[in-house]
Amino acid sequence: MRPLDPRLLRRSRAARGFMVAGGALALLQAGAAVAFAWALAALVVGLIEGDVPGGASTIVAVMLVAASVRALTGWLWEWLGSAGAMRVKAELRDALLGRLEDRAGRRSVTTARAATLLGPGLDALDEYFGRYLPQLVLTAVATPVLVVAAWTADWVSGLILVIVLPLIPVFMALIGMATEVVQRRQWDRLQALSRGFLEVLGGLSTLMVFGRAERQSRRIRTVTDEYRSSTMKVLRVTFLSGFTLELAGSLSVALVAVSIGLRLVAGDMAFAPGLFVLILAPDVFLPIRNVGAAFHSATAGLEASREALDLLDADEPHGPVRGDRAERTDAAASGSHDPITDGLRGGLRVRDLVVLRDGQPVTAPLDLDAARGELVALTGASGSGKSSLLAAMLGFADRTGELDLDGVSLGARTRRLVAWSGQVPQLVEGTIAANIRLGSEDADPALLLHAAAVAGVDVDPGLRLGPAGAGLSGGQAQRVAVARAVHRALAIDAPLVLLDEPTSALDVDRERAMAVALRDLARSGRIVLVATHRGGLADAADRVIPIREAIRA
């Protein structure tokens, strides 16, 4: 495990700032340590010899200033550590969220992994920045200054320090190798635990109905036990390595002390430089010993930041064009300046569109043209790819082929132009009105009633829903979700409205009413594209596009 991942410095401005400010603080701290050791040695020797150079009060003042500077730098380190951790976490979270949004719908990053990484994973950077990195910077910057000061006073002690100091990093490297394995195993276990919890929570009612809840609790118990035992293993390695490093540090200081003692007794050395080096020697080893002690509490942060950086550095897939990259390519080819707003012409145009999931085609090639004002129905067998086509239009799934609206390539970057409701209503806790206005809260309040009327919402907009929108029937929830998409379409004047199975839970009369209302919505100057199995909605559409199933290898 590397003590500091250079990618962190490359990626994070805050981390670079931390290192520069830390370097300056370390120099200040080293200077204060040298000044304190010199002043104390001068005072003691002066008092013994009856002649304090410059006067005892001056020396005491120097000692007080040096001690104050050390205390101040200690406090500044605390502040720098927490501020640095906060900023770096925010930067990494921001970058990761951006990357995960690009990757939405990909299986490579599971929800549990993302949640663990973004939450407790990056929180572990507090220890890393708060305790470990300050000591690492001190070791890199202050230790050489202290060694040079000791060498200047007594070259033999300087030489001993130069010989024994590298032993500690060697021990640390050996311990680091052992730690890496146990730490990675523990991180994997934590992720497995989160994954298990998330799956079980998501499907709890199903598991209970099918009598599988007990088996799942046994599974969680097993994973928890494994996590507990791997935590104990990490702790064992931590204690052992702490002991080893303390021993190595103490023996090294003892070596310097013994050599000085022998030479003082033999009269080969003056008392003042000997005392100065003796006072300074523990300070020389202190940062490196602290690095060892803080290393283990920081490894969780190191491991999480490694994973975050791996994810950020992961190569984009080759071959098939990803949603947002397709936009850029198409925009460049058409020479357009603002791919989102320029060149409004021509409605929806789809050529040879194939949606990819995990790099594999899941739809047959599709051609489609739709003009503004049209209600278009995508129909086809279950699994033929209707939802996947909508996902590609939203930039949630990779695709090949051309897909543009009014001459602008559709995908992640144009998502804000599209109003959408999915197959599952996905309502949130709060009032029906808040659910409908979600994301467009500033819109004209009159639009709420308009959208509710289009979607046939007949429940009181002030009614409060429970967590995950609990409190409505399936059909009611579906209509609220459609109302939300319609509200957004009206609020942002979206040229494209995508609705996935908007009438699947409605009776025939309500379906007919919604079909008419959606056609009217289209007539107001937008394309309304619905994926549907229902004849009633398809019959009302201006255009019906049958989706063929992809031929799979």
Ligand SMILES: Nc1ncnc2c1ncn2[C@@H]1O[C@H](COP(=O)(O)OP(=O)(O)OP(=O)(O)O)[C@@H](O)[C@H]1O
């Ligand atoms: N997230 C995903 N990852 C991988 N494959 C997927 C994913 N979602 C869908 N698929 C696959 O893509 C194909 C098309 O699925 P899609 O949901 O688009 O079909 P659909 O026509 O909307 O089906 P339905 O009418 O049942 O909703 C299916 O074979 C499915 O297995």
